[in-house]
Amino acid sequence: KYMQRIKAVEPDLVIISLGTNDSYCFKFSETEMWGNMETFFGMLQQTLEDVPFVLTTPPPSYLRRSVKVAGKNRKGSKRRRNRYRTTYHFNDNTEKASRLIRSYTVEHGMACFDLSAAMGGEAETRQWLRSGLMHTDHIHYTVGGYTRHGGLVADALLGSIVRGKMDRSDQSKL
Structure with a gap:
């Protein structure tokens, strides 16, 4: 039913952003993601x-890790209060998913915009977080962040139109 709803719109172009959910894990599977893309695009x-x-x-993101640490007893209680220390680690799986998507598009003759590279990697992602473009969950972006995402994609699309065709050999610019 979902595919029929897409068809009913009669799109001239379909832009698909994927890989965030696939890469947000500690055990990323390239084989599983490739298979999911084959099924979906088929x-x-x-x-x-x-x-x-x-x-x-x-887009780049961080993995969240919470570790249980020793807690103090609550006042007047024999039960210990659970405490957790949460840390965030740059999600290297995002780059793995990006490489996989780039390979997939080359193999299947599709255009690709490397949003991860356009955003500037780990150092720039920290800047997005500090400037309020990334949500405090370190995964999602704020309205301003998603607006900037859209601007990056739109600029690349407009650039490819100005050049007269979609240049599939330059994966970072479409």
Whole structure:
């Protein structure tokens, strides 16, 4: 039903952003993600036979790790209060997912915008977090952050139109 709803819109171009959920884990599986893309795009291409696709790689994010630490007894209670220390680690799986998506698009003749590279990597992602463009969960972005994402993709699309075609050999610019 979902594919039929997409077809009913009669799109001229479909832009698909994926990889964030696939890469947000401690045991990332390239094989599983590739298989999911094969299944999804098989259905999508069958539904939208002549519509071109542009894929975007996932934006950088952080993995959250909470570790239980010894807590103090509550006042007047024999039970210990559970306490957790939460840390965030740059999610290296995002780059793995990005490489996989870039490979997939080359193999299947699709255009790709490398959002991860366009955002500037780990150092720049910390800056997005400090400036309020990334939500405090270290995964999602604020309205301003998603607006900037959209601007990066739109600028790349407009650039490819100005050049007269989608240049599939330059993965970072479409």
